Amino acid sequence: MRRKHRRLVSNPELDITPFLNLMIVLVPVLLLGMVFTQIRMIELNFPGMEAGEAPAADDLRLVVALIPEGLEVLDSERGVIKTLPLVEGEQDFDGLRETLKLIKKRVPDKTDIVLEVGPDIDYQTLVTTMDTLRSYPAVIAASVVEGELFPDVALADSPEDRVLSGTGEGA
Known part of the structure; x- marks a missing residue:
């Protein structure tokens, strides 16, 4: 005689409590983390003109040369405006800011301004120079705001054999 065994068929309850606990913790952490992962971008314009476009004769084409020996502010048509040698082994960003304000x-x-970068310039110096070219801190009504200098920065390579033209003011 054969016995028929019935299998017990039961529908287990689906317990989603651990999953909900995970979501309760994970969602706020991810939302808070989004604030800290924002990427800052610096928009760059590369030198050069469109085909057939000619610059106006009276245009001032400002160039800042950043080399390991210092900074030079030039007008590509008229020559050196100001030479800023190193101050205590550091680039003279304060002198550059004051010159650009004038x-x-x-x-x-x-x-717009063109930043010519020498071959041995480190990244942090490049970014600090770009920030200096773009704006300066100004106090208005007892609060510090950013005053605009030359926000459209174009990058170019400086010749490897470039040296400072001297000290002081030029043309």
């Missing part, structure tokens, strides 16, 4: 007062509509 130029901006004379030519308030100008927004």
Whole structure:
């Protein structure tokens, strides 16, 4: 005689409590982490003109040369405006900022500048120079705001044999 064994068929309950606990912890952590992973971008314009485009004769083409020996502010048409040698082994960003503020007062509509970078310049110096070219801290109504200098920065390579033209002011 054969016995028929019935299998017990039971539908187990689906327990989603651990999953919900995980979501309760994970979602806020991911949302908070999004704030810290924002990427800052610096928009760069590379030198050069469109085909058939000619620059106006009166245009001031500002160039800042960044080399290991210092900084030079030039007008590509008229020559050196100011030479800023190293100060105590560091680039003279304060002198550059003051020079650019004086130029901006004379030519308030100008927004572009070319930054020529020497071959042995480290990344942090390049970024600090670009920040200096773009804006300066200004105090207005007892609060510090960023004053605009030349926000449209174009990058170019400086010749490897470039040296500072001297000290002081030029043309």
